[in-house]
Amino acid sequence: MKDVFLVYDKSCFYEIVILNYFMSFSNCDMVFCSLDGRPVRTMEGFSVNVDMPLEALEKDQIRSFIIPGGNIAEIDTPEVKSYLQALMKREILIAGICAGVDVLDHAGILCDVKSTHSS
Incomplete structure (x- = not known):
């Protein structure tokens, strides 16, 4: 089983560094993906x-499936929303950090879910 991080240009990489570190001790198969498979340039200037x-x-x-914050415009798309909805139907754990939570909200993932993002 894979634990997936969706990274994108201007994603906030520091938000997932510690999470990634601790997950590495649980024998996770961690995967970094981008929309097109190309390297990304994070908000901090790292090329990933x-x-x-x-x-x-x-x-x-x-x-x-984890989405960090940052400038989410690149991933706040109908395709990503559809992908997230398919993951939700499979009851896969989906997490967002900071602005990544907005992507989940826009995809309808947080409907009827109590979270720190809920009003």
């Missing part, structure tokens, strides 16, 4: 190589 494009992920192999 990814393992694969989003579409190459096999949904039945995903244990969790």
Whole structure:
């Protein structure tokens, strides 16, 4: 099973560094993906190589899916929303950090869910 981080240009990488570190002790198979499989330039200026494009992920192999914050315009798309909705139907753990939560909200993932993002 894979724990997937969706990274994108201007994503806030520091938000997932500690999470990634602690998850590495739980024998997770962590995967970094981007929309097109190309490297991304994070908000902090890091160039991050990814393992694969989003579409190459096999949904039945995903244990969790994490979206960091940052400038979410690149990933706040109908395609990503549809992907998240498909993950939700499979009851896969989906997490957002900071502005990443807005992507979840826009995709309807947080409907009827109590969270720190709820009003």
